[in-house]
Amino acid sequence: MDRIIFHVDVNSAFLSWTAVKRLKEDPNAVDLRTIPSVVGGDVKTRHGIVTAKSIPAKKYGIQTAEPINSALQKCPKLVVVPSDFQTYREYSNAFIAILRSYSELLEQVSIDEAYLDVTTLKYVYPAEDFPLNVAKMIRDEIRENLGFTVNVGVSSNKLLAKMASDFTKPDKTHTLFPSEVQEKMWPLDIGDLYGCGKKTAARLRSIGIRTIGDAANYSEELLISQLGEKSGEYIHRSARGIGSDVVHPERDDPKSYSNETTTKNDITSANFDTDMPPIVRRLSDKVSGRLKKDNVFGGTISVQVKTEEFKRFSRQLKLPVSTNDADVIYDNAMKLLGELLTGDDGLFEDNIGIRLVGVGVDHLDNGEFRQGNLFDWMTTGKEELRAEKEKQEKEDKLSQMEKSIRDKFGDGLIHKGL
Template sequence: MTPRWIAHLDMDAFYASVELLRYPQLKGLPVVIGGRREHQPQPGPDGQLQFARLKDYTGRGVITTATYAARAFGVRSGLGLMKAAQLSPDCILLPVDFEAYRAASRRFKAAVREIAPVIEDRGIDEIYIDLTELAAQREGVAHDPLGGLKQLAQDIKNNVRGATQLTCSIGLAPNKLLAKIASELDKPDGLTLIRPEDLTVRIWPLSVRAINGVGPKAAERLESLGIHTIGALAACDPAWLIQRFGKAYGAWLHESAHGRDDRPVITHSESVSISHETTFERDLHAVRDKAELGRILTSLCEALAQDLAKKKLAARTIGIKLRFEGFKTVTRDQTLDAPVFEARAIRHAAGLCLKRVDLSLRLRLMGVRASGLQATPLQSVRSPLVKPRPRISIADLFDP
């Protein structure tokens, strides 16, 4: 039977690496991505670019990604920018540029497909690749029977670097679970192969958090039970895990700790929903900040319409997400009589959703979501004028 080989390819500090191509003078310096437009570098009196610093940032933004030099200070993605400023005040701050990142993403995936076409897209900076058939065609040598497989992975890395000038890390393993773990072991620019016999030496000493699917809460509970490593988890009786974590999750924990995973590489999947949201720099009030909130809602709807157009999709359901002061989150959906894909129609449906929410509290986040997706109809279909529920008059501030 042909052995199964799956690769997980993860671009190294992807957003930051794309920015370093634009600003090579920042190579080796601590840099974080997550600023606003006003944090664009500006020419100084001497003509040299002047970069914003974390110590000058105010607001509640979070880090999208950070260079490895910044990570050495404990700065990481998801950390609040102002908290990061306490760790590394002189760290350079750059705004996000998703168009540039998406363009680089398309280039690296095209480079991989030139060599290995069986790909599962897992986001802007990572993919799974089924290398089983290609690896079988590559011969190894007596002292390294997997040399052909490793050279195949190296060829993919070289092709990615040639197409993007960026590095990636690849994990090779018999399944997706182990390949994902392996890709993190030797970053950046790593190439790590995990065989079943390597499990006890390379995988079991790792933290339980190394398993994709063990989140902070599950890890905290496992650690409270004295289980800190994957090896300790593997030693647990499966019935004991099921008793404490439930039938499905407990059984999955046992299987994962033993490196067992039979999930296929899925080369195509239908979009379930598409959404855009933004967190405000300050809490906004529906009365005092009516104009600003209206502009934000319109911008989110326009971005959503652009995504639908790119994917040639229309939506039967439009929803909103609002997070208020105190972190109370509310969602509302509006299912329409006909699918929509134009910004104006999406904006109208989002406005109808807003009319069903009490907007007396200040807002800190707003989002718009499209679901019930289907192929775009030949002609533009506008949202039907559904009669809103006559509840909160303050919602009339957001005219649909």
């Protein structure tokens, strides 16, 4: 039986959720969704990246992930609002709760999107209501109860459902079944194919593949020769609409833990010793806290930096014993950063400034196979010797007391307790 998969995606989630909150607090406030506006950060602290944009802002050519300063140059009257993660979590939880009321086969893939397998609902709703009217019911319930809109993509697999949800927005339902791929998907630019990154798309255009249909009709062997086996096979299959129809109700356990932050000022060789340690300490504490909360340990410490030219560099170190200790993470992260930045041929040799720092831990385990190090064994041994010595001293004192009593009062006075 063909599955019926929904991909439900919140329209401009961060911006929409901020707008809804503001309208609740002040019904006369301007709806951020109706004017050129973006969610970004404080330009003064250099957290100035667009994380969400309104449709009017998009008309000015403003892109997600571009610097706020650049967006303001395109639209001087642009309204910039800060991030509000507490609000995002609240609305995300409410959004997922509504989806789950339709089907327990729900796979949340991010804070604002999820796949929903609604196949069995075909036995609940009349044929004329399924699946488009069910998708409309979901959209209506979210809009009326939560105040924001979603797009719903409908298909028989997750790839096509995801592609469909990205069609015209906002507050729309689109289908993209295998029988519609040639008409609706093949004319799209190759860069619009889900999972086809910018570099892959550029490579494909360089060999004459400009649309998804071009890729679908291109030889798989030739795609592999240009992109490698994994990427070539993926592009060939996905361009033809082939994808998984399995919705995983539970998200996979994290394979790594990391935190990163944009620095207030560029870190250079001149301020490395003063500015870097507190940043790394804060990041290490955060990573450690998350590891301890989940009761896991990491065997590899990694660091990454982003330069003022937005280039990323990283280093990693395998530990002899896995850890979730903040001090261990901090010490090794600082060592790696020292090698990456200040060591021989370090980035500071070329007078490069650092604007972002990240600390991570991976190669996780649950502690079951951790081996105690030499210090642990030495410490344990010392404690055991100290306890044995104290026990012996107590027994010696007791024996001396018993001897004194016998010498004074005779042997019949002391009896051992039962």
